Amino acid sequence: MATVIPHSLFTNFDIDLFKSGKHFRLYEKLGAHLITVDGVEGVYFAVWAPTAQSVSVVGDFNFWTFGDHQLEVRWDSSGIWEGFIPNIKKGTIYKYKIQSNNDGIITEKADPFAFYCEKPPYTASVVWDLEYKWKDSKWMEKRQDQNGLGKPFSVYEIHLGSWKRHGEDNRFLTYLEFAEDLVNYITETGFTHVEFMPIMEYPYDPSWGYQLVGYFAPTSRFGNPQEFMFLVDQLHKAGIGVILDWVPSHFPDDAHGLGFFDGSNLYEHPDRRKGYHPDWKSLVFNYGRNEVRSFLISNALFWLDYYHADALRVDAVASMLYLDYSRKEGEWEPNIYGGRENLETISFLKDFNEAVYSNYEGVQTIAEESTSFPMVSRPTSIGGLGFGMKWMMGWMHDTLEYFQKDTVYRKYHQNDLTFSMTYMFSENFMLPLSHDEVVYGKKSIAGRMPGDEWQKFANLRLLYGYMFMHPGTKLLFMGSEFGQSSEWNFEGSLDWHLLQYPIHEGVKKLITDLNYLYKNQPALYEKQFSPEGFEWINYSDHQNAVISFIRKGNNSKEDIIVVCNFTQITRENYRIGVPRNGKLTEILNSDAKVYGGSGVFNVNEILIEALPYDGRDYSAALILAPLSVSVFRIK
Structure with a gap:
């Protein structure tokens, strides 16, 4: 030996x-x-x-x-x-x-x-080391201010293997190439954060990275650990936050992985009713085993520590919380109180969030949680799970369902849009249009819009404008920002050639301007998780399929008024109530010609009249462009 x-x-x-x-x-x-x-x-x-x-x-x-x-x-x-x-x-x-x-x-x-x-x-x-000389001290010192819940979060979700590939041989770009191309693109389009779909090592490309084996290793597909650190470094130097997808919910049973590690159920739960995920044919961690909890929480802190991640988006939280998730009767066992909640998972998630927030200033955790489980984004001290934010899956589902309808029928379904406001402030919600919405026959976001080409793209611009004006932080999957026509294909590059066409370039221009508006209008982010930051003007004009509302920040003089017209009919002299006297100035219109629209807009300043309307003492008459969002400031 x-x-x-x-x-x-x-x-x-x-x-x-x-x-x-x-x-x-x-x-x-x-x-x-x-x-x-x-x-x-x-x-x-x-x-x-x-x-x-x-x-x-x-x-x-x-x-x-x-x-x-x-x-x-x-x-x-x-x-x-x-x-x-x-x-x-x-x-x-x-x-x-x-x-x-x-x-x-x-x-x-x-x-x-x-x-x-x-x-x-x-x-x-x-065998490797993690030595690297970071150059992002300016970002790290001010991260607590840049990355807080009262700040803009406009997230660009990216799958590194298919964002862009080398043209001739379809090879992956490297971390070093991303450090130039991706950083420049995010800077150009104005997103505040980039979210990487799992970059931890995974064996099977079609899993998109959600079946992890190397929990502490960035995938070698694109380079070595220091090269990934350099990519994060460059993003930070450009003022862009980095969110990593983290997958503590399940892991594959590959022979070289964690499953049956030492000839026993070491990392996975030994009871197959808790230790096997029927949807993904994968193994589930034993959250009640102390050593496994140490492994997982150490892994979370590792990416915040050595890779300077600014947030962790936790995948598939709903599958962790419920003992009967995707299981039929008889395939699961209730907890000690007779309920369906996984008490070991709940305890683990609380420990995880407490460890993250107590060890690192200015970071966030974000839950992908699709049920009505209470207080996901509330502090553990008052009984919550402790996440900073939660994906608003209900908003995503209802909004896309509404937008897929022909405009003739929208007046019958306005509640699909307005219902989100009944529970909007029960959590700190992020509005996602993620990768899950552009695969498996769902079509691209642009492809789901009704009508001819002009109407499809007008609807797309309206959707994005509505999303950015709605309370909550934002997430948009790559390619959606320029109106990718086809579904996402993880085996190839995005359809970048589409940007040669003005209608696609117009969508990208709108996203850029929406990002600018979001970052520079405090009313859109200062109270994005508070009912004090939102007020309806009129949500009941079903007949015209129009809604109007006010977004509010700390200074009432900076309030934003938003009017959305969900049909292709131009509406002249459309009156809305406004909170005070003065003049309205249109600061964004998704129908502008520069975005590929028809160019209907409100000229100059609009005089506010002392004419009661919508329950207010003052009102103004507007022109509403077809299938558009109009945004106004009061002067």
Whole structure:
């Protein structure tokens, strides 16, 4: 047997924290770490495998020979195997070969804490360091002000593998190429944040990254860890926040992954009713096992720590919260109180959010949660789950359902639009038009709009204008910002050639101007989660399919008035009530010719009259362009 020197990075306190589910820096201990012991350089390996009879490190340095480099199990019943192997260098490829006490089963696994992985389809881990000299201090120092709940969040959701590809051979761009092309594009279009669909290492491209194996490694498809750090660095230097999709809800059963890791159900719940996800044919974490909680929360903090992420969007929270999610009667067991809520998950999510917010200033967590589970984005101190924001799936569904209807029928369905305001302020909502809405036969967002080409794009511009004026933060999936015609295809690039056509360039121009307006009009963000920030003018004009409302900030003199016309009929002398005397100035009209519209707009300033209307003492007569959003300021 080759030399493995006994060595440990763990203290007794570390072990106590690990066993109690409270060790949130496990990435500093478990995994492969380049260190020097007694003047000799090498790698310290540590892996959690409590059911193991023996654990060997195999790799290109020992010709993948089982038993040559065996780790030693700790004496403290933690189940951690560890040891120092001298003369191993950065870039060494390795796995753990584990012989189990369970009938001698042998598994060969990638390192759950590896910082870097082989490029798929290869599956081994790579010894690596995380040394990098960050240059984003200005962003990090002011992040608490830039990234707060009372600030603009206009998020560009991106799948790195299909945003843009190299033309001739359809190859992926690299992190370094993204650091130029993507940063310039986000700067041009004005989004405040970019959200990366999972960049943690995953084996199967069609999973889009939502079936993770390398939880601590950015995918090697686009480069190495330092190159991804450089991409984040460049985004921050440009004043753009970075949101990472995080997937603690399930993981694949690939042979080299977390499943059946040491010959036992180590990471997954042993009860298949809780440990297997029928929709995704994947395994579900055992949220009641303390060591698994330490693993997951450590992983969340790792991306905030080493990669300077500004927010984590947590995927598929609904599937975690309910024991009967996608399960038929008899396929699930109620909790101790007879309910369907997963109490272990609820406890875990609260611990996760408390750990994030107590350790990092100015960060956010965002829940993709599609049910009416209460207080998702409320503090744990008052019984909430502790997230900063929650996706508003009801708004997304109702709004798209409404917009797909022919304009003739919209007067019968106005409640689909106005209903969102009855529960808008029960959570801190983000309005998503995400990747899930442009796949599996749903068509692109533009493709779902009714009418001829002109009406489709007028409807699209109206949808985006309405979205940006509606309370809540915003998220738009890549390609939607220029009216991608076809569904999203993860195997190729977006249809960038469409921007040669004025109607597509016009949509992009509108998104750019909406982002500018959102960021520069405090009424649109200062009270975006408060009922004090919104007031209806008229939501009941079903016959004309028109709604009007006021957005409010801290200064009433900066209030914004919004009027939406959901039919293709131009409405002249359309009167609305206004809160005070003065003049109205139109500051944005989605029907402007520069956006591809017909160019109907309100000329100059509109005099406000002392004529009661809509329950107010003052009113004004407007021209409403067809299928448009008009935005006004009072002077």
